[in-house]
Amino acid sequence: MCVNPKSMGKEARNSPKKDLCLVQLRIVNIPSTDLMKKINIAIDGYSSCGKSSTAKVIAKHLGYAYIDTGAMYRAVTLYFLEHYVSLSDAHAVHKALQEIELKFMLNPKSNNSEIYLNGLNVEQEIRKMYISENVSEVSAIVEIRKDMVAQQQRMGRKLGVVMDGRDIGTMVFPDADLKIFMTADVTVRAERRQKELLEKEELVEIQKVIDNLKHRDHIDTNRTEGPLRKAEDALEIDTTFITFDEQVDIILSLAMSKILLN
Numbered sequence: 001m002c003v004n005p006k007s008m009g010k011e012a013r014n015s016p017k018k019d020l021c022l023v024q025l026r027i028v029n030i031p032s033t034d035l036m037k038k039i040n041i042a043i044d045g046y047s048s049c050g051k052s053s054t055a056k057v058i059a060k061h062l063g064y065a066y067i068d069t070g071a072m073y074r075a076v077t078l079y080f081l082e083h084y085v086s087l088s089d090a091h092a093v094h095k096a097l098q099e100i101e102l103k104f105m106l107n108p109k110s111n112n113s114e115i116y117l118n119g120l121n122v123e124q125e126i127r128k129m130y131i132s133e134n135v136s137e138v139s140a141i142v143e144i145r146k147d148m149v150a151q152q153q154r155m156g157r158k159l160g161v162v163m164d165g166r167d168i169g170t171m172v173f174p175d176a177d178l179k180i181f182m183t184a185d186v187t188v189r190a191e192r193r194q195k196e197l198l199e200k201e202e203l204v205e206i207q208k209v210i211d212n213l214k215h216r217d218h219i220d221t222n223r224t225e226g227p228l229r230k231a232e233d234a235l236e237i238d239t240t241f242i243t244f245d246e247q248v249d250i251i252l253s254l255a256m257s258k259i260l261l262n
């Protein structure tokens with residue numbers, strides 16, 4: 001299934017079916033309560049499709065925990081770069097993993113959960129371009145993936161988690177009640193990513209961002225362990241032509257249907 005309101009023709013958008021769509025979206029206004037069934041929501045997809053920002057808002061709306069698994073791989077990459085750990089040295093990789101402690105903690109100012117590497121907040125540092133340029137190679141290492149997946153599964157044991165990444169619906173939570181697979185045109189993704197970098201005062205030319213996204217997509221899709229794949233039961237959402245609010249509304253209404261109707 002592919003949900004993309006912009007791909008509807010003008011007629012369809014103005015037809016009574018549109019009202020159906022609006023009725024469905026109204027569901028999001030029902031606040032979730034502690035008495036409601038909790039589910040895990042897996043959001044996978046290519047780099048810079050808007051997975052993290054969407055997942056964050058959905059988690060806030062549902063009162064769920066948000067886990068950015070990309071941040072975990074980025075923090076491991078930062079540690080490996082800072083400690084000159086060679087990816088081809090299995091012993092060094094194993095030792096480094098034992099020395100790494102990752103934690104998410106809520107920043108009360110931004111009300112966002114931020115990642116800590118061995119007690120240090122690295123939320124800003126891991127978003128920089130030099131981390132993006134190295135993270136896919138690091139996250140292709142089998143031992144690193146096994147370690148991260150085990151930690152992520154522990155975080156989701158009690159349900160009530162929105163997790164985004166590349167292998168959440170296939171490896172981390174294969175039984176998740178709701179699985180979303182997000183896609184978008186690579187140029188649109190690159191423009192969004194470039195804007196994010198600029199907001200953090202890092203100016204990167206668009207072609208360099210496009211090349212990095214394509215490179216990461218290639219490695220993420222072709223690695224042997226936990227490759228980026230759409231789970232068979234995932235719903236695909238193409239975000240190329242829809243606004244951020246629209247993508248949030250679509251996923252929230254799907255989540256509320258799972259919570260209320262299952």
Ligand code: DC
Nearest residue numbers: 047069070073135139165166167216
């Ligand atoms: O979501 P992101 O762009 O911040 O993720 C950074 C990298 O981490 C991405 O290029 C691939 C890797 N990753 C992964 O292999 N598996 C995940 N579950 C999440 C991210």
